[in-house]
Amino acid sequence: MAPTAVPVSGTQLNSPAPKGKEALANGSNTAQLDASKIIYKFTTNLRAVPDEATANTSDETICTDHMITAVWRASTGWEAPELKPYGPLSIMPTASVLNYATECFEGMKAYRGDDGKLRLFRPNLNCERLNVSASRISLPTFDAAEMEKLIVTLLSVDGPRWLPKDRAGGFLYIRPILIGTQARIGVHAPKEALFYIMAGFIPRLDSYPGGMRLHTSPDDLVRAWVGGYGYAKIGANYGPSMIAKQGPHMQGFHEILWLYGDKGECTEAGASNFFVVWKRKDGKTELITAPLDDKLILSGVTRRSCLEFVRQKLIGDIEVTERKFTIGELFEAQAEGRILESFATGTGFFICPISQIRHRGQDIMIPIDPELQAGEITHKIKTVLGDILYGRANHSWGVVIPEKE
Amino acid sequence: MAPTAVPVSGTQLNSPAPKGKEALANGSNTAQLDASKIIYKFTTNLRAVPDEATANTSDETICTDHMITAVWRASTGWEAPELKPYGPLSIMPTASVLNYATECFEGMKAYRGDDGKLRLFRPNLNCERLNVSASRISLPTFDAAEMEKLIVTLLSVDGPRWLPKDRAGGFLYIRPILIGTQARIGVHAPKEALFYIMAGFIPRLDSYPGGMRLHTSPDDLVRAWVGGYGYAKIGANYGPSMIAKQGPHMQGFHEILWLYGDKGECTEAGASNFFVVWKRKDGKTELITAPLDDKLILSGVTRRSCLEFVRQKLIGDIEVTERKFTIGELFEAQAEGRILESFATGTGFFICPISQIRHRGQDIMIPIDPELQAGEITHKIKTVLGDILYGRANHSWGVVIPEKE
Numbered sequence: 001m002a003p004t005a006v007p008v009s010g011t012q013l014n015s016p017a018p019k020g021k022e023a024l025a026n027g028s029n030t031a032q033l034d035a036s037k038i039i040y041k042f043t044t045n046l047r048a049v050p051d052e053a054t055a056n057t058s059d060e061t062i063c064t065d066h067m068i069t070a071v072w073r074a075s076t077g078w079e080a081p082e083l084k085p086y087g088p089l090s091i092m093p094t095a096s097v098l099n100y101a102t103e104c105f106e107g108m109k110a111y112r113g114d115d116g117k118l119r120l121f122r123p124n125l126n127c128e129r130l131n132v133s134a135s136r137i138s139l140p141t142f143d144a145a146e147m148e149k150l151i152v153t154l155l156s157v158d159g160p161r162w163l164p165k166d167r168a169g170g171f172l173y174i175r176p177i178l179i180g181t182q183a184r185i186g187v188h189a190p191k192e193a194l195f196y197i198m199a200g201f202i203p204r205l206d207s208y209p210g211g212m213r214l215h216t217s218p219d220d221l222v223r224a225w226v227g228g229y230g231y232a233k234i235g236a237n238y239g240p241s242m243i244a245k246q247g248p249h250m251q252g253f254h255e256i257l258w259l260y261g262d263k264g265e266c267t268e269a270g271a272s273n274f275f276v277v278w279k280r281k282d283g284k285t286e287l288i289t290a291p292l293d294d295k296l297i298l299s300g301v302t303r304r305s306c307l308e309f310v311r312q313k314l315i316g317d318i319e320v321t322e323r324k325f326t327i328g329e330l331f332e333a334q335a336e337g338r339i340l341e342s343f344a345t346g347t348g349f350f351i352c353p354i355s356q357i358r359h360r361g362q363d364i365m366i367p368i369d370p371e372l373q374a375g376e377i378t379h380k381i382k383t384v385l386g387d388i389l390y391g392r393a394n395h396s397w398g399v400v401i402p403e404k405e
Numbered sequence: 406m407a408p409t410a411v412p413v414s415g416t417q418l419n420s421p422a423p424k425g426k427e428a429l430a431n432g433s434n435t436a437q438l439d440a441s442k443i444i445y446k447f448t449t450n451l452r453a454v455p456d457e458a459t460a461n462t463s464d465e466t467i468c469t470d471h472m473i474t475a476v477w478r479a480s481t482g483w484e485a486p487e488l489k490p491y492g493p494l495s496i497m498p499t500a501s502v503l504n505y506a507t508e509c510f511e512g513m514k515a516y517r518g519d520d521g522k523l524r525l526f527r528p529n530l531n532c533e534r535l536n537v538s539a540s541r542i543s544l545p546t547f548d549a550a551e552m553e554k555l556i557v558t559l560l561s562v563d564g565p566r567w568l569p570k571d572r573a574g575g576f577l578y579i580r581p582i583l584i585g586t587q588a589r590i591g592v593h594a595p596k597e598a599l600f601y602i603m604a605g606f607i608p609r610l611d612s613y614p615g616g617m618r619l620h621t622s623p624d625d626l627v628r629a630w631v632g633g634y635g636y637a638k639i640g641a642n643y644g645p646s647m648i649a650k651q652g653p654h655m656q657g658f659h660e661i662l663w664l665y666g667d668k669g670e671c672t673e674a675g676a677s678n679f680f681v682v683w684k685r686k687d688g689k690t691e692l693i694t695a696p697l698d699d700k701l702i703l704s705g706v707t708r709r710s711c712l713e714f715v716r717q718k719l720i721g722d723i724e725v726t727e728r729k730f731t732i733g734e735l736f737e738a739q740a741e742g743r744i745l746e747s748f749a750t751g752t753g754f755f756i757c758p759i760s761q762i763r764h765r766g767q768d769i770m771i772p773i774d775p776e777l778q779a780g781e782i783t784h785k786i787k788t789v790l791g792d793i794l795y796g797r798a799n800h801s802w803g804v805v806i807p808e809k810e
Contacts (some may be wrong), residue, residue, distance in 0.1 A: 052605040057598065060588040061499045088495040089503075094466045098494075098584055101506035101640030101649070169640050175590055179503055180644070182467040185580055185607055186753075187676050189603050189647050192465065198498050220632055226582040229645050233508030236641035237586070238657030242507070242594045253518055271592050348591075 013336050016328030028075025033070060033142035033195070035149035042066070042157075043085035049162050052170070055201030063200035064158035064172070065181060068150050071181075072140045074191035081150055083157060085200060092183035096190035103181030103235040104133035107347040109171040110155050110199065110401065113391025116165040118155060118401040120174075123148050125301045130176060136232040138189035139178050147195075148177065155401045162199070169390060173202040173348075176295065205348050206382075211355025211368045212344060214257040214269055216327060223258040223268065224296050230267070231295040231323055235265055240269060255344070257327075257357055260296060261281040264327040267296050269354065273303040276330065277318070277377050284319050292320040301344040305397065306381055313384070327359050334364045340368045341375025350361070351382040418442050418691040423476055435482025435586075438475060438547035438600070440554035445543055447471070447562075448490035454567050457575070460606035468605035469563035469577070473555050477545045478757060479596040485513040488562060493602060499804060501595035507540035507585030512752040515604070515806065516796045517559050519795025521570040523560060523806040524580075526794055527764035528553050532707045534739040543594035543688040544583050547714060549564045552581065552600075558600050562644060567604070574627060576754075578607040610753050611787075618758025619662040619674055622649055628663040628673065629701050631803070635672070636700040643676065660749070662732075665701060669732040674759065677751030678708035681735065682782050684743040687726050692782070696727040707750040710802065711786055718789070723782065732764050746780025747771045748787075756787040 037227040047144045055062050063086045070081040096102040111119050127144035133271045134141050153175060163172050176197045180190030217223065221244050223237070224230025230237060240386055244256045255270030267290050287310055311320050333339045336399050342354040353374040357364040372379040387393035417765025437490040448470045460467050468491045475486040511531040516524050534550035539546050556579060581602045585595030622628065626649050628642070635642060647659045660675030671679055672695050680694045692715055695702050704755050716725050738744045747759040758779040762769040777784040791797035 019733060025491060058495070059589045060552050063499065067498060086498070088497050090493040090539075092465075092493050092602055093491070093582070094473060094580070097503060098508055099580070099640060100643035100647075101508060103503055105504055136648060137644050140650065143646060170778065173590060175499070177498070177504060180585070185466045185605065187643050187647060189651065196498055200499070200590065205544065215763040220633030222630060225630040225633065227625055228633075234482050234645065235504060238505035238592050239501075239507040239542050240639065240641050241502075242592060243541060246543065246594065303769070341664055378433065 013299065017114050022107070030075070030202060031079070033072075033078040033081070033146045035081060035146045035153065037080035038068075038150070038153060039080050039082045041082060041084040041100045045085070046161070048286055050201070052201075056203040058201075061200045061202065064162045066154060066158055068154050068197040070150070070195045072193040072195065074140075074387055078140075078142065081173045089194070089196075089336075091181065094183040094185050094197075096180030096184070099185065100180070100187060101234070101239075102137055102139055102193075103177065103189050103234070104130060104137050104139060104233055105175060106130045106173040106179040106233060108151070108176070109389075110159060110163065110174060111171045111389040111391075112165065112167050112169065113389075114168050115391040117391050118159045118402040118403060119157075119164065119389065119391060119398045120151065120238045120401065121399075122301050122305065123151060123399055125304070126176070127151075129299065129301075130178065133232040133234050134178055136229050137234045137236070139193050141263055142191065142195070143173045151176065151197055151402055152221075152286055154199060156403055158199060159401055160403050172197045172199045178304045180340060202348065206350035207373055208254060208352065211353045211373075212223050212255060212256050212269075214354060214358070215249055215253040216264070216357065216359040217256050217258045219292070222260065225260070226294050226296065228348070229295075229299055231292065231299060234391045236324045241271070248320060253356075253358065255386055256312055257359075258326055263386060264359075266290060266327060266330070269296070270346075270348045270349070272344040272352070273297065273300040275303075275306065275343050276325070276339065277341040277375065278333050279340065280319075281338075285317065285340070286319045288321045288323065288325055290363040291324060300346055302347060302351065305385060306351070309384055312378075314377075327357075330357065331362065339364065343374070343378045351385065353378050409692060411593075413523070420514055422687050432488040432712045434496075434689075435480070436484070437496040438477075438483040440486060440551045440558065442485035443473075443558060444485050444487045447487040451566070455606070456542050457606075461608040463606075466605045466607065469559075469567045471559060471563055472677045473559050474553070474600040475600045475688070477600065479545075479804045480524075480765075483545075483547065494599070495696065496586065499590050501585030501587050504548070504590065505585070505592060506639070506641045506644075507533060507542055507544055507595050507598075508582065509542050509544060509707065510582040510640070511535045511581060511638060513556070513579040513581070514752055514794075515564060515568065515579060515615050515797075516794040517568045517570065517574065518794075519573050519765045520678070520796040522796050522809060523564045523568065524794065524796060525556065526802055526804075527706050527710065527802045527805065528556060530709070531581070532614065534706075535702065536584065537681050538639050539583055540636040541810050542639045542641070542712040543618040543727055544585055544598050547600070556581065556602055557806055559604060561808055563604060564806055565808050578606045578763060579604045597735070607753065611755035611757045612778055613659060613757065616771070616778075617660060617674075618658045618761040618809070619660050619759055619763070620654055620658040621662045621764040623654070627665065631699050631701065635702055636704060637695065638703060642703075646676070658761075658763065659808060662764075664732055666715075669697060669764075670729045671705070671732060671735070675747040675754070676753075677754045677757070678702065678705040680708075680748050680750065681730070681744065682739050682780060685724075685746065686743075690722065691724045691726055692744070693726045693728065693730055696729060705751055707756065707790070710790060711750055711756070714786060714789055719785075732762075735762065735769055736764075738768070744769065746783050748779070748783045756783060756790065
């Protein structure tokens with residue numbers, strides 16, 4: 001029943017992001033996102049940095065002193081980014097984002113290493129993925145490298161005070177986000193958008209005592225579908241999923257294992273990727289996860305890193321498979337004693353061991369080593385990736401943030 | 406990859422709206438939405454009312470002097486509503502609505518009648534539907550009658566000046582909207598929300614010269630799916646659909662005819678309901694539209710009113726059928742000369758005749774009477790409902806707004 005305006009030609013909204021100077025060569029005559037043009041408007045009111053307990057129990061996310069914003073207009077392109085005090089946004093009631101969910105985001109962390117350095121983990125992948133998401137939700141794209149520079153800029157300013165060197169092993173959560181701000185009622189690609197980056201505290205989620213317990217999705221709820229947008233990190237994938245966690249079935253369970261289709265393909269766990277380590281019927285040990293090709297699931301950075309690590313370093317011991325697999329296959333494997341481990345991956349969860357899956361009243365119980373608080377292979381992957389995050393191992397995936405001494 | 410907080414118990418978020426005093430009897434101890442508590446904060450700066458041409462060509466929706474807002478908190482319930490000057494909202498960057506699309510809305514119109522009175526059309530249906538949408542997107546529900554009173558209040562204040570009696574035949578568009586405002590990163594039902602109502606101008610969309618031309622949805626795009634939320638008026642149904650209208654295939658076309666499933670079931674046209682009038686193979690004239698039972702499409706107020714009118718008044722002449730029907734059936738009917746008329750319905754479009762449907766390069770051409778600018782039956786329905794909207798016929802569906810003389 002919503003009115004729809006005349007079609008926006010808007011092909012520029014949906015084309016791949018032009019890269020740097022190439023953009024001009026390609027004939028685009030609107031301004032590109034350019035981190036070098038940043039305008040600094042430092043806060044004059046530095047806020048107190050909370051201790052970890054306070055940060056984790058707050059009903060509102062506590063963010064650092066600054067955020068970065070950049071305005072886009074269809075007619076002129078990207079304005080100069082600003083670094084400015086963190087605070088509320090002024091948004092018109094008619095704004096596209098509030099009415100039509102024209103929004104997409106990323107989730108990343110900055111890790112304070114054992115060596116005192118602050119690192120991002122493969123930030124280029126997040127920046128490229130935000131472009132994929134932006135295209136899907138009819139928001140403007142940009143040069144991913146410029147976005148990465150802006151993230152580094154924010155952390156260079158706020159990192160030293162908000163995640164000081166004596167907090168080794170700690171992290172800040174970074175949320176880059178792009179929203180449609182045109183103040184117009186009508187279903188059409190917005191002609192104005194706001195990109196912003198904030199950093200704050202979220203709880204550590206990678207180690208539920210005894211493992212994470214999953215309940216399969218209710219039979220009448222589907223998270224994403226073929227021809228939809230499960231692969232894109234857009235708000236529309238998250239709000240509508242919240243209802244699945246409400247109700248008595250979740251008593252004692254942490255997250256939903258989202259099934260898809262008549263056969264119950266395992267897709268995502270909560271808002272993270274889902275892995276199983278099992279013995280195949282031929283006796284081979286296999287790490288299995290849902291595939292990307294039907295665009296049902298998010299291509300997680302941690303997912304990809306797990307797969308790459310196991311393929312490169314554990315080859316011979318473990319076969320890596322990306323294919324559709326069903327809840328029925330898991331029950332069959334359980335009956336035959338072939339399930340070894342399971343875990344969820346994501347920036348929020350990092351690598352989180354799973355100990356139980358309930359489906360229609362029946363349970364799959366998955367062993368967790370009480371010492372390691374994980375299965376052996378899960379623990380190995382978690383250790384190797386954790387060492388990269390926290391600078392215990394030198395690796396190109398860890399990108400050091402320059403900070404003032 | 407988004408972090409998910411500990412499950413919110415939140416069953417109250419998802420239960421049907423308690424009705425008035427019954428709420429207290431039911432043991433709810435948070436405050437209900439109560440229109441009688443409204444606080445008036447009138448503007449001291451009345452803005453100029455634009456003429457229709459200005460209003461229709463603005464890149465931003467021009468709204469009236471005031472809006473109504475009401476804050477909800479999980480702990481305390483609904484605060485007193487406020488009528489206050491229309492203007493920007495202050496929203497935290499971490500707000501649920503911006504990150505996770507926790508948002509739902511309604512679209513209604515207030516019509517200035519030939520008799521000088523201002524009317525709503527079946528507003529109770531919109532208010533009840535917003536509760537359905539709110540439940541689906543994990544936002545709070547409320548007494549629909551209180552929402553209707555708030556809409557009437559806004560129009561009583563702004564109607565006389567913004568849609569004066571000398572603008573008979575004109576309308577104001579009304580957008581009630583509910584957004585999740587809790588400033589917390591993490592996928593969980595928001596504990597704070599804002600309900601607001603605004604009124605403004607949108608273009609008249611019910612009469613494209615020569616009829617509305619539809620292009621079927623691209624093969625790789627699906628609007629809504631069984632187990633999803635196509636029936637709910639939530640932002641997540643709209644933003645992701647915008648991409649379908651971008652690209653050269655839309656040259657010369659106004660809206661998308663959304664197909665579903667392998668057989669290409671016809672579901673919605675743009676963001677409105679889709680109807681065909683045809684001769685069945687048995688020679689009977691039939692008005693057909695997609696059914697509601699699989700929750701793929703919105704239960705439109707105009708859709709329902711069309712069906713009720715034809716069932717009550719044109720019985721004998723026209724059979725009314727709500728069932729799945731496919732694009733293939735339309736092509737077959739066209740080949741056999743059985744297609745008589747087609748139209749889209751919605752608050753924005755009202756009843757909009759359709760003259761062409763293109764699918765994979767092939768066209769279905771539908772006759773439009775050049776005099777009526779519609780088919781005969783479409784014109785009859787449009788006339789009867791239009792007479793109710795504009796007070797030319799006295800009918801319980803038209804609800805008069807009290808205004809100061």
